[in-house]
Amino acid sequence: MSALLEVKNITKIFPKVRANDGVNLTVEEGEIHAILGENGAGKSTLMNIIYGLYKPDSGELKLSGETLNLSGPHEAIEKGIGMVHQHFMLIPVLTVAENIVLGAEPGGISYNKKKANELIREISKNYHLEIDPDAKVKDLSVGLQQRVEILKAFYRHAKLLILDEPTAMLTPQETEELFGIMRRLKEQGISIIFISHKLDEVKEISDKVTVMRRGKTVGTLNTKDTNEQELANLMVGREVVLRVEKSEYKPGDVVLSVKDLTVADEQNIEKVKNVSFEIRGGEIFGLAGIDGNGQTELIEALMGLRQIKSGVIKYQNSDIEKLPTRERYKLGISYIPQDRQQEGLIMKFSVADNLILKEYKDSRYSKNGVIQYKKVFENASKKVEEYDIRPTDYTLLAGNLSGGNQQKIILAREVGSNPKLLIAVQPTRGMDVGAIEYIHKKLLELRDGGSAILLVSLELEEIMSLSDRIGVIHNGVIMDVLDGKSATREKIGLLMAGSQIDAKEVEV
């Protein structure tokens, strides 16, 4: 084998950070090379440099021995570099064919639909990636959309395929399918760069793995000679506890009881259908499911942010479905929303102000409608210390803190009020391993104190390691509620994909 891509000493500096700091990487022909690193380690920056979207400040790129000086993605594409971005670069209203040929359409002035479809069928066949060229991209599942992205690369004759966190949006089954595709492509001589922060996936699919930390490449290993623990330690730079330590499950009284709940979206399409479940004190109830299967609508209904069509929501034995959000807060329900920057915080308010967003009217902080800043700051300095929010200056704007610390502000506000019920939606989304450890610890502390927690997450690992019971939602229906200890990845995966019968068979 010979080197296809060589990255030598690449440095890229953004106004505040050295995103890439002397990065080195060699990808051989026909290998699957994983790039592993925490969020902000510089993986995406490096890929954008290889794809010509960013210009490096120094260093050298070589493809098949030839030095690359890319002025934009069009040149990278010409040289045979294809990239599937984490957020798909597709145009939903256009057809599959139009998306694939865009930028290099066959024929002269007029769009030659017949020719385009023909070319795509041919590539589909060569790479075993079936697709209907005339389908609109918006009607395809996430897995198929990803397939369109891969086909886009091969339409442009890619030799090197960069997959940026390709499994983030997939079900376990779709992930397996993708891995199958990757193995086949490898056999056909395609080199693949696989970016991930999931250790098990890296271990399963890659030949080599390069670990990045704080903009630097800290080492390249042969996958078969390493293990998950070693990779995790390299990634974080210290000894990491991969397993969550959880105390014994001691369920108390029912705190939240949902019965026959039906919720519709803005188009009046039912997104939650007749859902019933209970959560007890001292318990973490995990809600697993693929994004967009009714989780958002369910949570918004529970929080009073969305009207329900029918059903009952009981909190500590009283009906709350008609209460406004503020009243629900007052009863001791807390909420960590999915989008911390849009819903969780006001980015242009200080940390101190954000910490009292729910309680500013409370007599503790306000007198005759005037906010008592002395009290607000006392509260802030206490919370900043307790929740290790950095930097500790609570007069800074929330928007100036890192993502992990922003989440800690929310955590301090929502967990700090000692709720009887906490609804946490993707509480560790986009966090690095260290911050995840911390948030998980806080959630477990709350559970051990007797509170009920509804944990919604797209990360199966997170659901499985924290939950005492796991509900799986598919297409607005809770398919089944599983015991947290005995649930398997495969079984949850099948339920997420909506196949009830298959799941039962697996159980046998």
Place this chain on the structure above:
Amino acid sequence: MKEILLNPQLWSATLAMATPLALPALGGTFSERSGVVNIAMEGIMLIAAFFAVLFAHLTGSAWLGLLGAVIVGMIVAVIFAWAAVTLTADQVILGMAINIFASGFTAYLLNTIFGFSGTPTDTPMLPNINIPIIKNIPFVGQILSGNSIIVYLMIILIFASDYFLFHTNLGLRIRAVGENPEAAETAGINVIKLRYLGVALSGLFSAIGGAYLSIGLLNSFSTDMSSGRGYIALAAMIFGKWTPFGSFGAALLFGFATALSMQLQNSALSKNIIMMLPYILTVLALVGVGGKSVSPAADGVPYTPKK
């Protein structure tokens, strides 16, 4: 009422009144499909209307008047594109600024160049065209024949625009840029260039529409003579779901309302109420009567390429 509807004058007036709406609506379709909201079309029409008269008067040729109007209109459009696309300024505020500027600028030029007597009465006009055979058909001939050449040009442009936007590679790229500029860029497309093209085309079409007002329908310029047509054109474009044929259909509807209000001026109904008709239709169009229209996803959102 039946009398009015059977009067061919009503229908030829509909066509005549639809033309200065359909042209900028077509222009707006290109601009917004590429992702730029161009409300400066109102101002571009007004400026073009003035320069059409000026050049026609100076050269003695209505055709050179049209050419001059188009060149000036496209210059204004490119200035708008430079501020909106390259400098990523707020497109709506920018458009308003150009419109207010256009109003004052043309009034000032009118007074300084032509004095208080207005534009000269001997300014040449663009010709009307009689179509052989069709002109002899009763009723239909009176409507379809004998219109200004710009009316026929507009009809050709509608078909050409539809083909360009939906059946050519360049049209596909323009639509891609207006939907997801990042995706277009990663496919190797120059987003900035195509947005300039979209805005320039909106300038071209608006300028033809403006020239039609001053040297097609009349042979004079008066202050603020575009009287909101650039805005109504935007409504027609939305009503028409950002398609050339849809825009034309909506422009015909608005044109009909205007024509009807002219025909009804002698009836018992108050003229002022009837004059409101096109604007009421505009409001209804904007609030989504006749189906919710979905705008291009990146419409009005400035794009900054990564560096």
